[in-house]
Amino acid sequence: MSRNFIETEGPKWVARGIISPEQQQQLLALYPDEGRVVGLLPLLGSLLVGLSALSLIAANWQSLPETARLLLLLGSMGGAYAGGEYFLRRGGNDSLGIGLVGLGLILFGISIILTSQMYQLIGYDVTGLLAWAAAGTALTFLYQSRFLFSLTAAIGGIVQGYSTGQLSGFSYFTAALAVLGLGYYWWRHPDAVLGGILASGILWQAGLLINFLHAKITWFFIPAMLVYAAGDWQTDRPAGRALQAPPLIAAFLFTFGLALYGETDTYAGLLRPPLLAYLGALLVVFVVSVMGKRVRGRLGSLTDWLLLLPGFYLPSGLALAVATLVVLYAYSGAVLWRAQQEGNSDRVTLGITLFILTTMAAYFKLTWAFMDKSLFFLCGGALLLGLSWYLRRAARAALPPKSK
């Protein structure tokens, strides 16, 4: 329950005589203003100020002498850090302070780029920008800030994208910085939002690696499911689940794509890595994940692995598409079932959505070719409306009323 909620609802409870004004104050005192929310406005403000100063300087940049340019860069970076530290020490305006520190970090990256531009230096490797990601990681640990964490994850993604795109090399250091640096931070300070950001950042870099190595895209699921398995070992359940969401979304989308396009052999053929190597690697990750689930008592979530069934090894054709649809139905059914067991209405909604998506794919797959198009859309619409109505009614009936 948030402070905000008590602030708005409290007076009504007092008016109805449920609690006394003193009790309302006591309740409010239980939820102090934590100030740990990211605080969007000061951050956006600092970004805008930075950008406008940048454009002003950029307009006259080349006509400034070199030392002046260097001093300007160092001065603005140092100033942003000093300002951030000042506001954090003074207290009361922590998000502004962190925003300024973040601005300092951004200015560090800009300084690296502009200084090498000033001397017309060519970057043959990503060392310069790697320092940027490293500085972000260090500041994340120093300030223990969720904003700096997110910024560093984004910087890592940018650096890796530049490295693979422009320099034709994958920077394993940058990847290690994200996995070990930010990963360790998240492990010690588990947090749901950061879990999602961390997993997305790592998956982005994993995708770049697979692309860089020209490997079959299915190899992507080895690192992705390693991230998932890390979520199994995390003691903080919501944080672990958030870390697992991006890999699961990727796996679901992939399986969904397989159901839609798996019939053609050209597509399925692109997906088949060497059988033993791939299955062996997947099995290792699976075992790590199952052990984590066992130790933390979450074996119920084992159904997530349904999405990783390597159906693409089957000969392509309608049979493969149908088998994939069965897997999707099993998965979304399992999500619904677990949500009902836990009485978690958010996950019921998720399960319903997945179920409906799967039904859409199945309907499209099985009837598009031999049904009149107007009839196709009419029946499809009716099917979806009916299904969603039925599923919602069933979910409402099964979930215990919220007021209890």
Next chain:
Amino acid sequence: MATPLPLARRHRLVLLAVAVQVLFILGVAAAGYATTAWGSTITLRTTPVNPQDLLYGDYLRLTYTVSQLPIGLWRETSRAPKANEPVYVLLQPDADAYAATGVYATEPAPGPRQVVLRGWITNSWRHGLRIRYGLEKYYVSEGLARRLKKRPALLVHVSIAPWGQARITSVAL
């Protein structure tokens, strides 16, 4: 902020982190001077470019005679060049500028008067390959850029440091 560090300790560490960042930027600048001081200078000739699309705000877009090379210079016999592949181009003096004598996938040992310039293949076809050196943008003030772009071809002085780093030192009018 879950368990903040003790304030004094954080203050010291932040100071250290910022000092390291300042030193790093100064190091980038120093690398620029060091490349000129210890590097060998070569001259590259640009190809005549349509003067209308030469100027891009604060930089000049340059194309060199060594930017597009005949496929015969590709020295790896076992395979064809791949797009985006990093390569080493062996250069030697030819009249007033340097010309390429070979394109290698691994760093070759340069002979006397020869230098190695690194680059990336942007594309290759049956008769040739196109190479990006990272020297294609020359950052100058707009006034100088306007004067330079009137020339049909430019001579560009490039410093190559013994450790492989390269930079444009000047563009001759």
